[in-house]
Each structure stands twice: as structure tokens, then as C-alpha cells.
Amino acid sequence: MIRVGVDVGGTFTDIVLERREPGTDPEVTVTKVPSTPHDQSEGVVAGVLQVCRLAGVEPAAINQLFHGTTVATNMVIERDGAHVGMLTTKGFRDILHMARHKRPHNFSLQFDVPWQSKPLVKRRDRLPIAERVMPPTGDIEVPLDEDEVRAAAELLKKRGVEAVAIGFLFSFLNDAHEKRAREIVQEVMPEAYICASSDVVNVIREYERFSSTAMNAYIGPRTALYLRRLETRLKENGIEAIVRIMQSNGGISTIENSAARPIGLLLSGPAGGVMGGRWTGEHCDAANVITIDIGGTSADISVIQDGELRIKNPRDTTVADLPVLAPMIDIDAIGAGGGSIAYVDAGGAFRVGPRSAGAAPGPACYGRGGTEPTVTDAQVALGRLDPERFLGGDLSIDKTLAEEAIRTHIAEPLGLSVTDAALGILKIINNNMALAINANSVAKGIDPRGFSLMGFGGAGPLHVVALGEMIQAKDMISPLQPGITAATGLLVGDLKYEYTQSVLATLDDAADETLASINAIADALTAEATAQLDADGIPPEKRRFTRVMECRYVGQGFELRAAMPEGALTQANKQAVIDAFFDVHKETYGHAFRDQTTEGVTLRVIASAEVDTLRLKELEKGGRANPTDAILYTADTVFDDGVATPTPRYDREKLKADDTVDGPAIITQHNSTTILPPGYVATVLGYGDIRISRT
Template identity: 75%
Template sequence: MIRVGVDVGGTFTDIILERSGAGAERQVVVTKVPSTPHDQSEGVVAGILKVAALAGVEPGAIDAVFHGTTVATNMVIERDGARVGMITTRGFRDILHMARHKRPHNFSLQFDLPWQSRPLVRRRDRLPVTERIMPPTGAIEVPLAEDEVRQAAELFARRGMDAVIVAFLFSFLNNEHEQRAKEIVKSILPDAFVSASSDVVNTIREYERFSSAAMNAYIGPKTSAYLSNLEARLRANGVRAMVRIMQSNGGISTIENSSELPIGLLLSGPAGGVIGGRWTGEHSGKTNVITIDIGGTSADISVIEDGELRIKNPRDTEVAGLPVLVPMIDIDAIGAGGGSIAYVDPGGAFRVGPRSAGAVPGPACYGRGGDAPTVTDAQVVLGRMDPEHFLGGDLKIDASLSEKAIRAHIAEPLDMSVEAAALGILKIINNNMALAINANSVAKGVDPRNFSLMGFGGAGPLHSVSLAEMIFAKDVISPVHPGITAATGLLVTDLQYEYTQSTLMVLNNAGEDEFGRVNAVLEDLVARANRQLDADGIPEKQRIFRQVAECRYVGQGFELRAEVPAGRLSGESAATVIENFYNAHKQVYGHAFRDQLTEMVTLRVIATVAVDTLKLPRLAKGGRGNPAEAEIYRRRTVFDNGEALETPRYRRDALLADDTVAGPALIVQHNSTTIVPPGYVAAVLEYGDMRIERTKG
């Protein structure tokens, strides 16, 4: 079995290949190639061909490709999606404009409302039709005016719309009108991307449901075209493997499902890193981990507590300020990475990021025409990244260009030395990242002192110890392949689908009729999941179903997830759900009102299929201290306190299990460099991961 994981970043595309089989020695090969922002599929295919050549396998021998992509995310951030038309209930065309009448910043006069300033669907393209579904039963009050739907679709055809959504009030109770309108639109616009809100998010709250449907359509045409193009490019290069795509919830899905519901890909890229971080934590004996994935353009932060991923509260699931009601791993992203540009603003302040040099032209040291100083250039000037070991020598860098850029743009304007300016760049970017880590941990009730900080991505291990000092983390973990941890995560996640249905019921005093209604919904959700798994050819014995209820106190505005015991819901299992909700509320808010009624709002069925997980070989036992056999040379390196020391470089692939490396030291490998400052020691664990902590005594 040969499997390949490919994660696309802003600067580099990371690839990992695993070959396993009965009686054969397991082989793991990793590499990186520059990303191709104009068409990510070019870099993806180039990386797969490169890793196959390194592993000595033919492209046609690859069995599966797992892919994490930022195509959908970039489209939203850059507002480069489709032109979307909307057919909605008469009187409700302005839901997308009014939203919830909430100000993002209560006391700011300069705040921006992205749903108004940059709407996904322009008002002139939101057309009302006559129809009405009524709560609480979903009864049809006013029949659908099919002639109005045809007129709207014909107008969209004349306007050349790329995509159309059908979003009617209370369609989560009865989607008959939406489905019929969708049929009519598709008959008139057969080449357009058409979806109904009940197909995308079948839940209560019309603004969030309409917005989610709009988002799905906005990214739909280009995302599906990208996935189709990727598959065709792979086939043209002899790769006939099954292709799976990483989802925002940490599961993987098929190309077909991802093309139909691309909204599930909005955190596709960062999700792989968190999954890989959890897997590395398990190898390292760590279940409480704060992960930070630092690449070329961004830093993605998440918390893993007791080995469990955190899923965002539905009220927080948004992209570019727009709500999207799909499950997402709780990840915070900031504009901080190796390509983040340092500059002096018009007011004379020294700033770093969020603007990035990206892959093209990249940091000044790349010699590709970029002259702005970046975080990578600061690392080069301080002697923390050696030109001959940058990407194993695959990418040539010029340290003189880094010095020139920092001198011209920072040192001279601020009247400081080049080294002081470089240290300033790192201090600013580290402070930005530390604040973001605290926002994702301390502000959510997590004490970093009880957690290990795991830095990965190409730049992660260069910043890990500094960040750990700032947030008072317990220790630091440097994964065995830091630069491709996100790609590694693609090979250790499961096939996963989620199906939802809003089903309002007060659990405390429910009777047999209410339980019967809920169980009918659960059976329907499981049946929908089974139909998808049947289409994927998954044997029944491999299918795993999990039930979740999104609950709240009666009268509360938003919900929290509570586990539902397997099987049919009854009075006994409802009591368990209520207790699970109380516990979730206490964990998030610090208290629980156990004498109050609990209302279930939405049911969710999560269908998973376990896949073969990546297995790394154990290292041979070493037990050496600062092994001379692994040392390459020594070179001047400047550390955070400004002290310059002759610092040894060690080859990471020459270190063995139980070896220790006391700082100051740099541990170099193809995809990253790990800094061990003075006063710290790195211990090599059995699979090659390293634990870095303060020297005792």
C-alpha cells in the first residue's frame, strides 16, 4: 500500500509518502516543493512526482492521495469567488444584509460589516418568490409560485450567473419548496452551481443558513473546477490513485462530496496540522498540547486537551467575518510566518506582518526579486538558518540580500544595527503569536502551564522555545518532521461525514411522542450517512456512527455540543444528554445551572470510517550526550538575549533515541531547523520527536 499526503501552504507544498505491506519494511519519505498560487494543482502534482522519485516508486503504483488545500479559504479572503444569484421567500431578500443587527465592535466608529461592504450575493441578484412554510410543523401555508421561480432563473441566465442558491424560510422543517425550486433552476441553468440551503445546512436560524448556502455557492464553481483539474492532472501524469480531501472538521471526504459541499473545505489546510499534532503528541506521551503551525504566511493555533480536538462553538464558525454553520476544528489563524514583512509604518512604528512575501517573490534571501525584509531574513542574519542547509540545499539563499533588506528598511530608518533590527523583528512576531496563543488558550479556560507547546511548519521549531517562555508552557515538542506535520496529519485522519437536522425539544419533560419524533430524525440522518458510505463502497462493518445534540438552556441564544448515547433516544439517555450539556457548559463558561431546563436544538450524526494510520519506525537506541558523530560544524549564532555564541549544528537524522543535545545548538534537517537555546536540553524520543525543556539545576 502506497499513500501520499499533500498539504499546500502559502510558500511551500509539503508531501509525505508511506509505503507499507505484508512482510515489507515500512518506508516514509518526505519532501517540499514551492507552492504555485496561480494553480495549486501544479505544485501538488510536482510534489507527488518528486516524492515518488525519491521513494523509488512509479506514480502509477500510488494507491491513495490525501490532500489539504487552501483554495476555498483564499477565495473568500481575496473575494475571488463566483457571481451568485439567490431565490428566497418574498419579504426576506435582505436577510443577508441585515444579519443579526450585531456590531462586531460595540464602541468603534470604524468597524466594517463584511456582509454589507462585500456581500457574497449582491442585492440586485437576490430575487424573492411567493411561498411560505410555517413552524412548528413545516406545514405549507402558501404554495410555491413555480412561474416566479422560472422567471428568476431565466433572469439569472441572462445575467450569466455562475451559481444560484435557493433559500426559503423554515426549509429545515420542510424542504419540499426548496427542492422543487432547485429542480426548476437546474432545468434552466444546467451548467450553473445550484444548491438549496437545506442541502448545505439543515438547521434553524435563517441568516446563518442563508449565509452558509451563499458561501457554499460562492466557492463552489472554482473549488469543484480545481478538484476536477487536480484529478485530471494526476491522471495525465500517471497517478491513478484514489483522492481524498481534508475537511474543516478533521475528517476526509471524496472529491465528489467536496465538490458538492465545498463549504466543508474552508479550514482544510490548517486542520491537517492539528491532526498531525495530536498524532505526534500520542507518540510523545503528551495528551495536553498547544499546537502552532508556522508556515510562510500564517500561524495556525489550536489546543488539544486530553487527546481530544476542540470543535468550535457554532456561534464562532466564521470565515472572513461571515458565518458558516459547518463543524470546524477550533483553530485561530494570524498573519505571522516566515514570509511576514517587517516595515516602519507612516507613524514611525516598527511592525511585522500580516502582509507576507509569500512564495513569489518570497523573502529577500530567495533572490527572486523581493527586497522587503521578512522574518526568514531576520533568522538568516542572526545565523539561525544556514544557506547550505536551507531545505537541504534544494533552495539557494543569499544572506547578503537579507542583510541589505533589513539595513535599508529597518536598521537605517530606526538608527540601529542590523542585528538589533533582526532581533526586533523576531521579538515583535513572537509577541504577536504569543498573544494569539493566549487568546486560544487562557481566554478559553486553558492554562498553558499544564500543556506542551508543539511548533511545526517550516518555521515552527525556530520560534517554539521563545514562545514557550512567553506563555509559560510546560515544555516544547519538535515533531520528527516539523515542516510536513500538516501533510502527516492527512495520513492519520479518518473518512468522515456529518449530517444535521434542527429538532427542537425540551429534554427534561419530553414524552413518548417527542422521543418518537427525534428517533425518526436520527434514523433518517443515519440512512443519509449510509447512502453516502454505500456510494463510497465502504463495508458496513467498518462504519462508525456517533450522535451529538446541540443543546442550550431554554431561552439561551446559542448551543453547546453534548454527546448522545448510541441507539434510540429515551428518558434515560436524555438524562445523560442533559448531564453532558451541563458539563460542557461548565467547561466553557465556568458554571452550570443544573436546576434549569435543557433544550435540544439540533441533532447531528457523525459517520466515520477508520483508515490505516501512518506508522513510523522506532529509532535505534543511542543514549549519547551531544553526540560528536552528529555534529556538522559550528557557526556564530545570535540568541534572543542578543548574545552571539559559536553554536554547533547537529544532523537530526544522525540522532538516536535517548540522545540528548544541550544548548546552545541548532538541529538541522531538510524541512526545518530546531533551535535549542542556552539553558535548554533536547531529548530524542523513540520515534524521533524531541522534547525540549529547561536544564535542571
């Protein structure tokens, strides 16, 4: 069995290959290649072919390929999606414009409203249709005007629309009109990408539902094209493997499902990192972990508590300030990475990021035409990244170019030395990241002093000690392969699908017929999930179905997820759902009103299937202190005191379990570098991960 995980970042594409032969230890091979932003599939295939050469296997021998992608996310951020048209209920074409009447910044006179200034669907392309479904039963008051639907489709076709979103009022109660409208549009526009809200997110709240459907249509055509192109390019290179895609909720899905519901991919890349972080935490006996994935362009932060991922509340699932009702791991991203550009702004302030040099031209030290100083250039100028060891020597870097960029753009304008300017770049970027970590932890009731801070991504271990000190983390962890942790996360996730439908019923006084209706919805969602797992060829014994009721107090604005008991919902066990809601409300907000009425809003069925997980072999026992046979050489390195200090370089591949290394030291490997300042000690754990503690 040969499995490959591929994670595409803004600067590098990371690849991990696992080969298992019966009766032998698994073999793991990793590599990195430059990303190809113009067409990510080029970098993916190049990376897969390269890792096959390193592992000595034929590409045709790959059985499964798992992929985390930023294609969908980049389209939304850059507003580079499809030309979308929309059919909606007459009188409601401006729902996407009005939204919730919320101001992004209450006291600013210069705020931007992105759903108005950069709408996914222009107003002229939002066409009203005569139809009306009425609550609470879903009865049809105004039949669908099929002639209007056909005329609207003809008009959108004439305008060159690539995708059509269909969103009618109260379709979550009765989706007959949406389904019929979709059929008519498909007849008129057979080449268009068409999606109805009842297929994408069949839940209450028209603005969020319409926005999610519009988002799905906006990113759908090009995401589907990318996935098809990837499959084709893989096959052209002899790779016939089953391809699976990482979802925002940490599960993996098929290409077909991902192309139909691409909003599930909006956090595809970062989700793989969190999955890899949780898996690494299990190896390190660390159930409470704050992860920070620092790549070339961004830093993604998440919290794992008691070994469990945090899923965002539906009110917080936004991408580029637009609501998306898709389950997402709670991840915060900021523009901070190795490629973040340092500059002096028009007011004379010293800033770093969020603008990034990316993969092209990259930092100045790459010698590819970049002239502006970046965080990576600062690390090189301070002697923390050695030219001869960068990416194992696969990518050449030039220290003089890094120093020149810092001198020209930062040091001379501010009257600083190059060393002080480089230290300033790192202090600013570290402060930015520490503030973001606190926003994702302290602001949400998490005390970092009881958590390990795990830094990964190519730049994670370069910053993890400084960040751990700033947030007062219990200790710090550098995973076995930091630069490809997100790719390893692709090989440890389960196949997962989520199906939802609104129920809108108070639970405390729910009659038998209400419970029967809820059970019928649950059975229908489970049947839909079963059909998908059948199509995937998952044997029944490997399937798992979890039911969740999203609940709120009657009159409350938003709901929280509450676990449901096994089997049908009955008068005898409905209190378990209510109690579960009270408990999660207490955990989230610090209080629960147990004498108030609870309302079930949305029923969610999560279907999953376990896949083979990545396995590592334990390291040989060492137990040595500062092992000399692992030292490559000693070179001057500048730490926060600004003094050049002779610092040994350790080859991470030569370190054994229970070895310790005292700072100052730099531990190098192909895909990352771990910085160990004075006053810290690194301990090598059983599978090769490194725990860093204060001495």
C-alpha cells in the same frame, strides 16, 4: 500499499509518502516544493512526482492520495469567488444584509461590516419568491410560485450568474419548496452550480443558514473545478490513486462530497496540522498539547486536551467574519509566518505582518526579486538559518540580500544595527504569536503551564522555544518532520461525514411522540450517512456512527454539543443527554443551572470509518550526550543576547533515541530547523520527535 499526503501552504507544498510492504518496516519519504498560487494543482502534482522519485516508486503505484487545500479559504479571504444569485422568500431578501444587527466593534466610528461592504451575493441578485412555510409544523401557507422561480432563473442566467443559492424561510421544517425550486433552476441553468440550504445546512437560524448556503455557492464552482482539474492532472501523469480531501472537522472526504459541500474545506489545510499534532502527541506521551503551525504566511493555533480535538461552537464558526455552519476544529489563524514582512509604518512604528512575501517573490534572501525584509530574512541575518543547509540545499539563499533588506527598510530608518533590527523583527512576531496562543488557551480556560507547546510547519521549530518561554509552557516539542506535519496529518485522519437537522424540542418534558420524532430524524440521517459509506465502499464492520444533540437552556441564544446514548432515545435515557449538556456547559462557562429546562435544537449524526494510519519505525537507541558524530560544523549564531556565539549544527538524521543535546545548538534537517538557545536541553524520543526542556 503506497499512500501520499499533500498539504498546500502559502509558500510551500508539503508531501509525505508512506510505503508498506508485507513483512517489512514502513518507509516514509518527505519533500517540499514551492506552492503555485495561480493553480495549486500544479504544485501538488510536481510534489507528488518529486516524492516518487525520491522514494524510488512509480507514480502509477500510488494507491491513495490525501489532500489538504486552501483553495476555498483563499477565495473567501480574497473575495475571488463566483458570481452568485439567490432565491429567497418574498420579504426576506435583506437577511444577508441585516444579519444579526451586530457591530463588529461597538465603539469604533470607522468599523467595516463585511457582510454589507463585501457581500457574497449582491442585493440586485437576491430575488424574492412568493412562498411560505409556517412553524412549528412546516405546513405550507403560501404555495411556491413556480412561474416566479422560472422567471428569476431566466434573469440570473441573463446576468451571467455562475451559481445560485436557494434559501427559504423555515425550510428546515419542510424542504419541498427548496427542492422544487432547485429542479426548476437546474432546468433553466443546467451549467450553473446550484445548492439549497436544506442540502447544505438543514438547521434553524435563517441568517446563518442563508450565509452558509451563499458561501457554499460562492466557493462551489471554482472549488469543484479545482478538484476536477487536480484529478485530471494526476491522471495525465499516470496517477490513478483514490483521492481524498481533508475537511475542517479533521475528517477526510471524497472529491464528490467536497465539491457538493465545499464549505467543509474552509479549514482544510490547518486541520491537517492539528491532526498531525495529535498523532505526534501520542508518540510523545503528551495528551495536553498546544499546537502552532507556522508556515510562510500564517500561524495556526489549536489546543488538544486529554488527546481530544476541540470543535468550535456553531456561534464561532466564521470565515472572514461571515458565519459558516460547518463543523470546524477550533483553530485560530494570524498573519504571522516566515514570509511576514517587517516595515516601519507611516507613524514611525516598527511592525511585522500580516502582509506576506508568500511564495513569489518570497523573502529577500531567496533572490527572486523580493526586496522587503521578512522574518526569514531576520533568521538568516542572525545566522540561525545557514545558506548551505536551507531545505537541504534545494533552495539557495543569500545572507547579504537579507542583511541589505533589513538595513534599508528597518535598521537605517530606526537608527539600529542590522543585528538589533533582526532581533526586533523576531521579538515583534513572537509577541504577536504569543498573544494569539493566549487567546486560544488562557482566554478559554486552558493553563499553558500544564501543556506542551508543539511547533511545526517550516518555521515552527525556529520559534517554539521563544514562544514556550513567553507562554510558560511545560515543555516544547519539535516533531520528527516539522515542515510536513500537516501533510502527515492527512494520513492519520478518519473518513468522516456529518449530517444535521433541527429538532427543537424540550427534553425534560418530552412526550413519547416527541422522542419518536427525534428517533425518526436520527434514523433518516443515519440512513443518509450509510448510503454515503456504501458509495465509498466501506465495509460495515469499519463504520462508526455517533449521535450528538446540540442543546441549550430554553431561551438561551446558542447551544452546545451533548453526547447521546447508544440506541434510541427513550424516557429512561433522555436524562443522560441533559446531564451531558450540563457537564459541557459547566466546562465551557464555569457553571451549569441543573434546575433549568433543557432544549434540544439540532441533531447531528457523525459517520466515520477508520483508515490505515501512518506508521513509523522506532529509532535505534543511543542515549548519548551531545553526540559528536551528529555534528556537521560550528558557526556563529546570534541569540537574544545579541552576541555572536559559536554554535554547533547537528544533523537530525544522525540523532538516536534518548540522545540529548545541550544549547546553544541548531538541529538541521531538510524541511525545518530547530533552534536550541542557551539554557535548554533537547531529548530525542523513541520515534525521533524532540522534547525541549529548560536545564
